[in-house]
Amino acid sequence: MKNIQILEERKEQIYLKGNQPFNMKCERHSVSGSVSQRACVFCGSRVVLYPIVDALHLVHGPIGCAAYTWDIRGALSSGPELHRLSFSTDLQEKNVIFGGEKKLYKALGELIDRYKPKAAFVYATCIIGIIGDDIDEVCRKVSKEKNIPVLSVHSEGFKGTKKDGYRAACTALASLVGTGTIDNIGKYSINILGDFNIAGETWIIKDYYRRMGIEVVATITGDGRIADIQKAHGAKLNVVQCSGSMLPLAKMMEKEYGIPFIRVSYFGIEDMVEALNKVADFFGKKDIFQRTYELTNNEICRLMPILNQYKEKLKGKKAAIYVGGAFKAFSLIKALNYLGIESAVVGSQTGNQEDYQRLKKMCGEGTIIVDDANPLELSRFIMEKDVDVFIGGVKERPLAYKLGIGYCDHNHQRQIALAGFDGMLNFAQEVYASVMSPVWQFMPRREKRGEK
Amino acid sequence: MKTAENLYTATRNSCKLCAPLGASLVLRGIEGAMPFLHGSQGCSTYIRRYLINHFKEPVDIASSNFSEKEAIFGGKQSLISGLENICKQYQPKLIGVATTCLTETIGDDVEMILREFFLKHKSERLPEIVHISTPSYIGTHMEGFHTAVLAVVSTIARKEKKLKQIGIFPGLVSSADIRYLKEIVSDFDLGPVILPDYSETLDGGPWEEYQKIQQGGTTVEQIASLGDSLGTIELGHSLETRKTASVFLEDNFSVPRFSLGLPIGIKLTDLFFNNLKKISGKEIPCKYQSARARLIDAYVDGHKYIFGKKVLVYGEEDLVIAVASFLFEIGAVPVFCATGEKTGTLKKVLPEIASAYGKEIIIREGYDFEQIGEESAKIGLDFMLGNSKGYYLARKMGIPLIRIGFPIHDRLGGQRILHLGYGGTQQLFDRILNAVIEKKQETSPVGYSYM
Numbered sequence: 001m002k003n004i005q006i007l008e009e010r011k012e013q014i015y016l017k018g019n020q021p022f023n024m025k026c027e028r029h030s031v032s033g034s035v036s037q038r039a040c041v042f043c044g045s046r047v048v049l050y051p052i053v054d055a056l057h058l059v060h061g062p063i064g065c066a067a068y069t070w071d072i073r074g075a076l077s078s079g080p081e082l083h084r085l086s087f088s089t090d091l092q093e094k095n096v097i098f099g100g101e102k103k104l105y106k107a108l109g110e111l112i113d114r115y116k117p118k119a120a121f122v123y124a125t126c127i128i129g130i131i132g133d134d135i136d137e138v139c140r141k142v143s144k145e146k147n148i149p150v151l152s153v154h155s156e157g158f159k160g161t162k163k164d165g166y167r168a169a170c171t172a173l174a175s176l177v178g179t180g181t182i183d184n185i186g187k188y189s190i191n192i193l194g195d196f197n198i199a200g201e202t203w204i205i206k207d208y209y210r211r212m213g214i215e216v217v218a219t220i221t222g223d224g225r226i227a228d229i230q231k232a233h234g235a236k237l238n239v240v241q242c243s244g245s246m247l248p249l250a251k252m253m254e255k256e257y258g259i260p261f262i263r264v265s266y267f268g269i270e271d272m273v274e275a276l277n278k279v280a281d282f283f284g285k286k287d288i289f290q291r292t293y294e295l296t297n298n299e300i301c302r303l304m305p306i307l308n309q310y311k312e313k314l315k316g317k318k319a320a321i322y323v324g325g326a327f328k329a330f331s332l333i334k335a336l337n338y339l340g341i342e343s344a345v346v347g348s349q350t351g352n353q354e355d356y357q358r359l360k361k362m363c364g365e366g367t368i369i370v371d372d373a374n375p376l377e378l379s380r381f382i383m384e385k386d387v388d389v390f391i392g393g394v395k396e397r398p399l400a401y402k403l404g405i406g407y408c409d410h411n412h413q414r415q416i417a418l419a420g421f422d423g424m425l426n427f428a429q430e431v432y433a434s435v436m437s438p439v440w441q442f443m444p445r446r447e448k449r450g451e452k
Numbered sequence: 453m454k455t456a457e458n459l460y461t462a463t464r465n466s467c468k469l470c471a472p473l474g475a476s477l478v479l480r481g482i483e484g485a486m487p488f489l490h491g492s493q494g495c496s497t498y499i500r501r502y503l504i505n506h507f508k509e510p511v512d513i514a515s516s517n518f519s520e521k522e523a524i525f526g527g528k529q530s531l532i533s534g535l536e537n538i539c540k541q542y543q544p545k546l547i548g549v550a551t552t553c554l555t556e557t558i559g560d561d562v563e564m565i566l567r568e569f570f571l572k573h574k575s576e577r578l579p580e581i582v583h584i585s586t587p588s589y590i591g592t593h594m595e596g597f598h599t600a601v602l603a604v605v606s607t608i609a610r611k612e613k614k615l616k617q618i619g620i621f622p623g624l625v626s627s628a629d630i631r632y633l634k635e636i637v638s639d640f641d642l643g644p645v646i647l648p649d650y651s652e653t654l655d656g657g658p659w660e661e662y663q664k665i666q667q668g669g670t671t672v673e674q675i676a677s678l679g680d681s682l683g684t685i686e687l688g689h690s691l692e693t694r695k696t697a698s699v700f701l702e703d704n705f706s707v708p709r710f711s712l713g714l715p716i717g718i719k720l721t722d723l724f725f726n727n728l729k730k731i732s733g734k735e736i737p738c739k740y741q742s743a744r745a746r747l748i749d750a751y752v753d754g755h756k757y758i759f760g761k762k763v764l765v766y767g768e769e770d771l772v773i774a775v776a777s778f779l780f781e782i783g784a785v786p787v788f789c790a791t792g793e794k795t796g797t798l799k800k801v802l803p804e805i806a807s808a809y810g811k812e813i814i815i816r817e818g819y820d821f822e823q824i825g826e827e828s829a830k831i832g833l834d835f836m837l838g839n840s841k842g843y844y845l846a847r848k849m850g851i852p853l854i855r856i857g858f859p860i861h862d863r864l865g866g867q868r869i870l871h872l873g874y875g876g877t878q879q880l881f882d883r884i885l886n887a888v889i890e891k892k893q894e895t896s897p898v899g900y901s902y903m
Binding site: 039 | 459460461462463464465466468469470472473488491492493494495496497498499500501502504505508509510511512513514515516517518519520522523530531533534535536537538540541542552553554557558587588589590592658659660662663664822841844
């Protein structure tokens with residue numbers, strides 16, 4: 001494996017847990033010429049706002065950015081499916097020379113007339129930042145004419161990292177919050193932030209809260225509705241998952257409306273239970289406690305015997321985790337623990353110093369912890385650690401498969417719910433199905449060792 | 453009549469992709485090559501994801517990872533250090549630097565920066581570096597594809613001695629198609645140099661050790677030797693009027709150019725084989741004559757099931773034209789042919805083919821999927837042929853989609869679909885016929901067990 005060289009500039013973003021001083025140089029711009037698994041600012045904004053199902057999402061730029069994000073997330077809707085259409089101003093050379101504002105104005109007006117969205121988001125791509133189209137002005141004008149919110153999202157690809165894209169999305173969302181009426185919202189109410197209803201996950205979570213007696217005002221953005229977001233300031237608490245993307249909004253709402261927030265995760269039994277308990281604690285109401293206890297207790301009793309069966313089969317196996325946000329990695333480490341699987345390689349695209357310190361605490365000696373890894377590094381690590389399963393996204397899948405390693409998709413393109421209690425069962429089944437498959441016996445790496 | 457063609461300014465569910473994707477794909481079909489997109493990180497990540505979802509193979513594409521600083525002051529430094537890092541990490545034989553809309557617009561002078569890079573490293577052994585200009589606001593992914601092929605050939609090809617080989621520029625076809633083309637050309641006792649050749653790089657076996665750059669692909673030496681070929685065949689009607697790699701080789705090294713359509717269906721495949729015969733001076737090998745005979749036999753066996761069926765064909769214009777021509781010869785009618793490209797080829801070529809069969813068909817260029825859907829709804833179609841992105845329309849209309857071309861994101865094996873030659877046509881024919889028969893069987897109250 002020595003033929004895979006780690007670039008000098010990257011060495012401070014890779015740690016082997018042990019005696020080495022731990023000071024992850026994260027939140028850096030990716031090195032030029034590396035094949036980062038990260039995307040761009042636009043990607044950050046696009047994925048966060050994508051699940052708002054009754055809004056028009058118009059990408060202002062040449063065709064690529066819209067084409068590659070068409071129907072990109074498995075984010076389900078209980079109603080309109082406008083979010084699954086991909087709209088682009090499809091800028092041509094003449095627009096780049098003479099400006100794209102007129103084209104944007106015309107495109108927006110026509111689409112709003114045709115699709116009657118509750119709001120429109122206009123995403124600025126790289127080129128807009130260069131040719132200097134005043135998209136704010138176009139949005140203001142169209143908003144006035146069509147009488148719906150039209151929001152500019154400043155997501156020029158080069159203006160930072162994916163996280164800056166999250167921030168731009170949150171800024172757009174924040175301008176919606178506070179514009180709806182909140183008269184009918186009760187005392188025990190929350191917003192779900194940072195769940196995107198991949199394979200219906202928001203519905204699963206929402207149902208738990210309903211059973212606890214908690215009112216969910218807005219789901220931001222899974223199965224999201226503009227009208228709900230507009231009255232999100234009526235909720236008493238923001239419950240934030242995927243904190244990387246939604247923390248800016250939670251902080252804005254705390255400052256503006258005094259709504260406190262808590263950070264949770266819905267992946268894995270432990271974090272799921274903790275999330276519901278935290279919300280119950282916040283309201284401190286006896287019947288909510290009671291219902292929460294019943295719910296979690298029932299679910300745990302239902303799940304544990306099944307999970308133990310999986311654990312029996314999976315114990316001693318090793319996993320690699322490489323995900324977008326570090327928060328997801330925390331949950332995955334714990335969830336894998338329940339299955340008897342140790343995490344030998346853990347990394348994220350966008351973790352911060354605090355996240356990595358926490359990762360370090362959670363991981364065993366010898367674990368490789370990495371920030372903004374590339375395919376070469378990941379391959380080297382998964383082979384060095386000889387892992388059995390890789391938990392990652394679409395771009396990591398072929399790496400794992402080529403090297404004869406199982407894989408579980410934890411990205412936003414997937415069709416299987418992994419959140420909540422049932423999600424934990426799905427997760428176990430997914431990992432189990434990949435690790436235990438007989439196909440690996442034919443892989444050169446394993447065949448050589450005479451493994452089955 | 454006001455068609456959907458001019459109703460909307462925006463593109464809705466695009467039926468085309470951007471130029472850097474085409475260039476990246478070409479580079480992935482060159483041995484030891486590394487695509488390097490000069491621009492923002494997202495371009496490379498999105499394109500990787502898009503290609504991976506089709507090929508189910510690792511697709512590494514480096515990026516110069518622009519930040520605001522580069523966007524303002526220019527990307528010179530980041531391009532140079534990017535090239536250095538790629539050399540260090542991947543030890544490539546070739547790096548293709550494709551620009552994006554961002555770097556094209558800020559006006560980075562890539563040629564000049566490359567000269568500086570060479571000067572800085574003049575004492576070292578460097579890979580071939582090819583600059584490919586792919587601003588995504590001009591043309592589509594096919595523009596990027598053909599531009600990349602031309603750029604690579606015009607940078608590297610030489611003329612030394614005559615070789616018993618033939619250059620083939622197949623356009624955007626599947627990995628299986630490329631393998632089949634190689635087999636055909638070899639059977640004519642000619643050395644095939646196919647560019648690009650991602651038949652192995654993007655459809656290979658498992659690895660024992662990590663491969664930084666997947667094995668396979670056209671070698672740099674083979675590309676250099678293209679000037680020594682007996683001839684080149686380029687596939688795709690749109691190439692005829694274009695400044696292509698074949699044109700370059702003819703102009704500079706007097707290599708005869710043969711510009712044909714994609715060999716799908718008997719007529720277009722006959723043309724392809726006749727050209728190979730002409731170039732090689734060798735008879736068409738028996739096995740292809742048998743394949744042709746079997747195909748004709750199948751045409752006869754299935755003709756009644758397909759006669760008069762109304763079909764939508766969409767995708768890259770060269771694929772649409774070849775498939776439409778094939779559909780006509782089996783008695784189906786490609787009543788609606790659409791592409792996201794806008795080169796005028798479809799409108800130039802298709803009417804002639806259609807009128808030979810006494811038909812008039814709807815031909816649309818620069819169309820998106822919503823336009824295709826809206827217009828299709830008025831026609832009453834029997835089935836459709838194209839990439840997986842049209843699935844939602846098929847579902848809406850309740851008609852079968854026979855998946856061909858690129859991308860196939862919702863099925864396994866997109867890279868292994870064979871389209872070309874008698875063999876590829878045979879597979880297409882069987883799939884189409886069986887889709888029609890299956891539809892009839894499934895919707896029949898009888899549930900009959902014979903055709």
